[in-house]
Amino acid sequence: QTETKNRTTQTTCPYCGVGCGVTVNQDSQGLAPVSGDQQHPANFGRLCVKGSSLHETVDHVDRLLYPTVLGKRSSWESSLNLVADKMQQVIQEYGPEAVAIYAAGQILTEDYYVANKLMKGFIGSSNLDTNSRLCMASAVVAHKRAFGSDTVPGCYEDLEEADLLILIGSNAAWAHPILFQRMAAAKQARPDMKVVVIDPRRTATSDLADLQLSIRPGSDAFLFNVLLCWLDHSNALDHDFIANHSEGFEQTLQAARASTPQSLQECAQQLDVDEDDLQTFFQWFTATDKTVSVFSQGINQSSTGVDKGNAIINAHLATGRIGKPGATPFSVTGQPNAMGGREVGGLANQLAAHMDFSGREVDRVRRFWNAPRVVTRPGLKAIDMFDAIKRGEIKFLWIISTNPLVSMPDADDVKVALAKCELVVVSDCMANTDTTAAAHVLLPAASWGEKNGTVTNSERCISRQRSFLSPAGEAKPDWWILSQVAQRLGFGEAFDYQHPADIFDEYSRMTGFENQGERDLDISGLSGLNHDQYDAMAPVQWPVNSQYPQGRQRFFDDHRFYTPSQKAQFIAIKPELPAPRSQDGSLIMNTGRVRDHWHTMTRTAKSARLAQHIREPYVDIHPDDARRLLLADGSLARVSNGRGEILLRAQITTNQRPGEIFVPMHWTSRYASAARMGALIDKSCDPFSGQPELKYTGVEAEPF
Template sequence: MTTVAITQTRTTCPYCGVGCGVAITRQDTDVLPVAGDKHHPSNFGRLCVKGSNLHDTLDLDGRLLYPSVNGERVDWDTALDTVANQLRSVIAEHGPGAVAIYAAGQMLTEDYYAVNKLMKGFIGSGNLDTNSRLCMASAVASYKRAFGSDTVPGCYEDLEQADLLIITGSNAAWAHPILFQRMTAAKKANPDLKVIVVDPRRTATCDLADLHLAIRPGSDAFLFNALLGYMDAQNALDTDFINQHTEGSDELLANIRSQWQGIEAAAAQLDVSAEDLTTCLEWFKARPRTVTFYSQGINQSSSGTDKGNAIINLHLATGRIGKPGACPFSITGQPNAMGGREVGGLANQLAAHMDFADADRDRVQRFWNAPNLVQGPGLKAVDLFNAIKAGDIKFVWIISTNPLVSMPDADDVRAALQACDMVVVSDNMGNTDTALLADVLLPAAGWGEKNGTVTNSERRISRQRGFLPSPGEARADWWIISQIGRRLGYESAFDWQHPAEVFDEYARLTGFENNGSRDLDLSGLAGMSQEKYDRMLPVQWPVNAQYPQGRQRFFEDGRFFTPSGKARFINVTPALPVSRSNDGPLIMNTGRVRDHWHTMTRTAKSSKLAQHIREPYLDIHPQDAERFGIQEGQLARVFNSRGDILVRAHITSDQRTGEVFVPMHWTDRYASKGRMGALIDKTNDPISGQPELKFTGVSVEPFKTRWRGMLLSRVDLGAIPCDYWAYGPTETCHGYELAGNQEPEAMLAWAKSAFPNARWLQMRDPMESHERLVAVENNLIQMVLFLHPHEAFETRQWLLERFRAGELTPAERRFLLAGNPADGVEDQGKTVCSCFSVGEKPIREAIKGGCKTAEELSAKLRCGSNCGSCIPELKNLIRLESAN
């Protein structure tokens, strides 16, 4: 009798900053579909659609498995020696300032700690920055200005205990779905809870809103100053809290009073109705348990720090901080953006929430016994890549991120890396835009293989545990970094043998000479054995003698981390962003879609995730579409002085006039011309250095093509030789959306050359310019190519099933060439619920059949019953069918 080995692992999701617990079950070597960890306090067993499909992302397609130098595979010693020798040479000739590292919020805290120690303590360069500069740098700066420390004051339970939720700069329904579901449940449990969504466009998050304020882009600080001005005029400030626990109120209130000109004037500034603004003001006054929940729409701005401080000023002045259901709450975008902030992953931080003051430098230098401790801050991301292009930085090491897609003016970043003397890339994927420019590639362990910790948005430290062996010769980032440190002559400083040792050193540093003077203190976790580290449960920092089980909220005692112990009001004079005059008449906003993540290196491996939105797209208001001659479903060229992209047009009144939205995810791997970062200017916040990613001037125009096409293939064909293509896997094959102006015959010839041993089924309709081509080998479908002047080919499930099925029957060959499904085969249409692969067609039929609520649809079709991410779309389909 064969015994099946069952192993279970509790780990943490590698996507957003919610930090959900994930339960992994392995049956022998097979990873079963993942489940939420019911014991994890972040999600209590729930997972969003991305988390629910993590098991689909563990294959080795595209994985970087072996080190290479100049495109040639080498062993680890050769690769590490090459890196260390170049580092040593650059430092000797040009100094440590000629070295840079650009890291990521995808790294574990132990990895982050190791690279920060190496760079700032031993190489002696401050030029270590991270893609968190694009994500949370403004939130960090505003917290530090107000509180004296980078302290998130609240916790997730506050979202459930509030009487008013203000969601601003966040499409939480898509970007942080589990927190959105917690908010939804809270509203259902408390009908008196009011939700205000502040966003220029109507998003899925507005499904929860009692009030949607579609403000002028970039006017957030005007709104929060208006709220403060109104509360001051109504004598509704918390004067006791202000007098006892804050400083700078006189100057702030004088500034606010000079700005406050009444509701009508404020509404005009914000471009909202006076009635809606009045409702917002009155709800805020009446509901002291208020959480302002904010993310990238606030941070990714040339005035993001001021916007954050405008929010914090309002909470301080009304005493809405340190209390259940009341706090300013910035939500992080990446799984370990918080951990990176803790250990000093940003160029303007030193380590463990210490900066470059003399006392901090002295303390860190003694703890590390660091011979070359950096003197001051290094270059932030935008300036760092500018310095690479200028030749001031000769060596850059990029770890776990893809700046050729995510950075502003991304084509200029490409030029910078092409000009750099040495580019080293550590990643688990070898086919990213950035990896393709590397001189040295170092294969890194990925999720499921790594072992360490991450910190979520409520300061909760959780374990990421490995449950798979690293494939090929992939290694953990902390190991790679420590090997370089040793080769540079610092063996004793980097002699860790296990991530538990790295964590222990980090925990000891947080408590070193702390005595309550710094918010971050993990001294209660220092000294753990490897066994205890392996068993470590989620806990919110600080963890020390005073808070041995962690601390849920900060500032309930009115004590802050400024020299005076009082919170500081920061004078904010709002300013609207300004795009370059020659960039175009429309303002482009960017952000995430529901089922994808960052630059798709993980989510694009999952067929379920890839099918919800198959192409990069443009949301544009009907008036603007008419103005620029854009039709629904047409390709549009979006362009300005820096570059252009091709995206599929979606006309929607959810978008304000004069503004468009383009998602951030598509790369050269997944689309012919979808890298929206190429359009964005380098303008950034003067305090935080965070780029203005939400406000870019662009023009649009129709991109007319002779034909649209769909290609399905058993093999990944890479880039397709036509004007436009977008790639994504399906459950049975590889899928491409195509369009072009090439002769159709040229596409047919290329397809035939890709399958030289195939037999061909072909149907041509010259009158309709409709081409159908099917490749068959051993009586199995290998490829299907359909071309048509305007057909979108949404009906395709039946074709996908043909790839799953066995040998073709004569009848199936006829159906293929007819371009219609076989009798009895139903097509689902566009995927709405990715968890259960429920398409739009059965949902619409169920609505016509009597389902009037999302709950009824869920009971009938299961859609919306798992992660809930599709519920806003279900409700929208109900509204559309009712309107029809």
């Protein structure tokens, strides 16, 4: 598969939102072990074990090598014709909204752009959503409510410059290892730097913590409301920032007061933490100007995730700790290009390039794309989309590069829904996933190493993913597949792309189109690159325009927000504490990543090195619960609820709070029978973001 000539390629890791640069060396012997790109600003040469195993996962085993229709090999020509014809028929018979695409934070920005333009500009359906809905949709809404834009204010350097680093719902040591290494190195260099981990369970990240607050699951917004009251009582507010650069503080403080008990002791009881620890956290926050609050899936994957995000941001606005070195709230995304997707507009509640559905923006997008059917309202978010499919309202579904039959809540219901579709198309690089098994048409997609394009990491840094391998079999890039279908639908001129550089150029021009600074996302400074310049593009943090030709490290250092008043918005939060655990012995199931696997393991299971870290699915359970339930360490446990049951190896550990268990998200029926945690999780979502609750599911456990 490898080219024979000697070649060095700088590319970007396809796993997590840290977005590390990777150096790939090839010679006549093939691919050498990859190494970290010394120049890349995300990792400066470091790679975690997943990234450094990339060369072990690029073989053709289990790859989807050619198109198939109903399980039989087909040609690209006839498969694409079939897809386009069926799409056309569904649009004519049922209307454009009977067509949907469900994509992934794994695809490249150029792929996203073409999918979004096709759906929202030319087909006329907003039903384009992605698995990023499961990753960071709540952070997007929290940012937009507070800043008027989906802007990550800070940069990775802020994590190193902070004197107080707070990690909330983030096991960065496993989920964002290189970022965690940067934090650990900063703390080693400056031992006075304080680290607080706020998480119901103790994790590998806790090893770095000066203080761990193992709060009751779901009580994060309550905690930050109490903090706001504490800051007020302690005269620690930044009155100048509040008065001149923000709105809504008084209502927010009143709401916080209304939810906060009189005494710290009662607050600590509600949070189920030690009162002295709580006081220490508040005192550190009060006293430390350079504070960074990192929040991740423990905040986002919640039925109140948006409010939790805003409660954290409120504390930063109240102290003016935003837009300054070492002082910012910081949402860290899970996937390698969830950020690029949301920038392009690849969520059902976005239009394009940080433009939404106001009449002015719809008109602007229509004129830029010269598009016949620009959508005027948001589409269905993931859970609602699959429910609409199940009701028979969506007839045509195209799943791109993701495995919803494993990863979606109530995943068995997604299987039922797909059976209702007239056509399910799956484009993927892997042949045998739970989702490919449910497809009528399978289209082979180029994989990491074969693809060419850009991704954006958690600090807004745009990096190139470069190809260095020939595509496996007849695999093609996603942007090419989408463009070919668009041409067959009669939109040839608008989708006549020959190279991802053509797409990137159009996208970067769109970000600057009629943008006099009212939109944060502007990379028009990167437009007009020829193919060689695009290929040589160095990592850069957006925006890139005439004002910031070299990119911008921090937003809001100028105190200018993207709301109509240009002021930041405090959001009054009435925290909903989770219901107390019932006395009938039921447990609360939390879910998340392990260090060496990624998503549904379609790539990482190929590496023996990665597989040996944790060989089988497990459940972490507190000794008191294990004793009560007669579960021995290492025994098999049946974890169940009304929706289904899974079998897991019991690991007894005091890292869990009593009454709560942890189950990893990765294992599917392919790798361990009956270990798919998505079968137990219901469809509870955040009402604002539509992000599912993946951290708080009632279950029972018993010996198997």
